Amino acid sequence: MKSETQWVTGGTGLVGAALVVELLTRTDDHIVCPTRHKEGLAPQARLTQVLQSAARAYGHDATLDAEIAGRCLAVPAELTQPLCGVAPASHAGGRAREFWHCAADLRYEDRYWPELQRTNITGTRHALALADALGCEVYNQVSTAYVAGSREGILYEEPADAACINNRYEESKVAGEDVVRRATGMTTRILRPSIVIGHSVTKQAVGGLTGAYSVVQRLAQAQQTLARRGVSEAVSILLPADPAIPINFVPVNLVAADAVSLSTARAAGGIFHLTHPHPLALGQTLDLASAMTGLAPPRYALADVQATAIDRVISRQMDFYKSYMRGEKVFDQTSLLTAVPAAALPAFRLDVPDLAEYYHWYLQHIGHQPALPQPA
Template sequence: MTATTPPAVHVITGATGFVGGAFALELLQETPDHLVCLVRGDDDAAATRRLHDALGHAAEMYDVPGLLPAILERTRAVAGDITDDALPACADRFRAADGTAPGTFWHVAASLKYEDRHADEINLMNVTGTHNVLELAKALGEPVFNHVSTAYVAGRRTGLMHEEFPGDTESANNVYEATKTIGEQKVAASGLPWRVLRPSIVIGHSATGAATSFTGMYGFVSSALRFRRAVEKEFGNLLQHRQVPIIADPDIECDLVPVDLVARSAVAIGRTGALGTVYHLNNGGSPTVGEVIEEVFALTGLRKPRFVSNRGLLTAIDLKLDEGIQFYASYMINGKRFDQTNTESVCGAGAQRFDLDRAEVSRFVRWYLDRIESDGRSSAPARASFAFKGTRRVAATAG
């Protein structure tokens, strides 16, 4: 009689979110393993209901309804918060019913805010939270710790970014990038067996175009749409007669990567990839910044933009858009490419590639705009609102 190996147990933070949810679905699809997820809730039962709702929604969005039984049978939640210093004391609740400790820990939860005014919250989530989950992992017997960071810890540096640690926070464009760099350093110094996974700008599912959260590219789309609507409300058809200037280098890469591509490579790396290693989960088939911005402008009712190099060429009206997209500014001017040597050593050459031409960019943006319309929203969610008080005098000369 052949002995069978019992299913492994994974712990995941952020499983109710966009990237973490995709990781959970990929693990359910590719392994027989069980998932224990840290989820906010009044108790474990409430947290588990929230987890099942989130993963069920993701399965529907990504057209994998066959995973619904696995979600119900092989996932459960422990109610908790990564910002809670007492989290390590809850370690026993993450063990399997027979007492088996998890063999792999996936830390995906993070704050994606970036403004200095949110610095305390961002640090609490991305630095203190990472410390707390590292301590939880130690209390669980030191499972392999797969830490999800961002390729943009590269900050203001340009050129080819290798799969290695940046070493400091001096090149960071904002507090978000700085805290993700510190988080990586904490992982490397933890004494745990670790891997660092660095996605680039994550967008919807490659097949369905669907997403379950709307940051990154979707926030830029929202800003363009809200800008157009605000200008029309204040100045009528002004934007039908002029190109809006935008500070960007149209020829550099805009590294957009579908969420399922990220999840597929992450799970492959998490099963067989070398420890103590950084892996870029970006897209080898990315479009250019110019292609993305031009498609977004066209689909949100704006004329083709005029690419400029400094704020001195912007009118008071243009500066409103510039202020509204500040989070994205560094991605539009600091050209960089991400080495995939380590990722390809596990996943194979070309595995981390999805060719995004203009038609594909349009497909993802159209899905999002259709979602906004079907939700009946009068305006799209965005990081900034647009008010033009005191700018009416520039309308006549804003050509």
């Protein structure tokens, strides 16, 4: 019997690398990853390097290296080209069962709209066409729960409303989902993780560190700017946020675990929220990040108030995140729990000491000494 093969785009990214590690540990399938040349590394060398780093970061020892070497193949690819620049006929040795499209452009500014269209919309069409040409039974699109845009309240696992988007990134992801929903001939699943953070146990992460980490980085940069100006006391930064709203963080390994569980359960097509039902309040996360970067507890205001020069700088740096810092969002998970009753994410709990461990790892990762000791 020929081995089965699963294809994963974005295998060198945060979610993609964790997904590949999960597939390696829970299936016997071979994994093919369309991968670009980057940073002077050929695709195979780049993929192997990232996956080995992810395996270590997520608690696996060197024994997984043999699985990476023997079961993971990088093929040169470019999302903006038809069929992602891949020749399907040259990969007909094993049955291609599922295709996972994790690759995406995460920029949001208007000036990047042409690139966002090419990668997140046209690239999705190319990925779908490649999956179809490979004979895949299932196509999985990794999107984001925040295609909800400006909508508030209970958000169901249903098509997004393009009229509610906050920025170009969201617009491109909504359009990409629409491309997938219109596809025929394969089972299609749209997976919507919320704000992805590191591993639930090790707290580490490998791949693109955006979202919550970018906010922490900006606060660390603000503290460093103040220190260079000779300000020694902890300063309170004005943040354009509602501290009472929930903010939905999800560990990358549990996102991967529930995605693979949908696969192994042979779940039907549909939309699935890879979120969790017990998020922290935004103010708890920002108070902690401020303390750990050496700042005083922030001031919160949604309306225009008297702002200092550093407040105005931080406000500009937070432009992308402002829409995620207001308006309560509760992500329904009926579809996920129907397909996977024992899903990992709905059982996940995150408290402030746990989050401090994630922040501690990240601040050390970027070379900023945390202002608080690492929690036990």
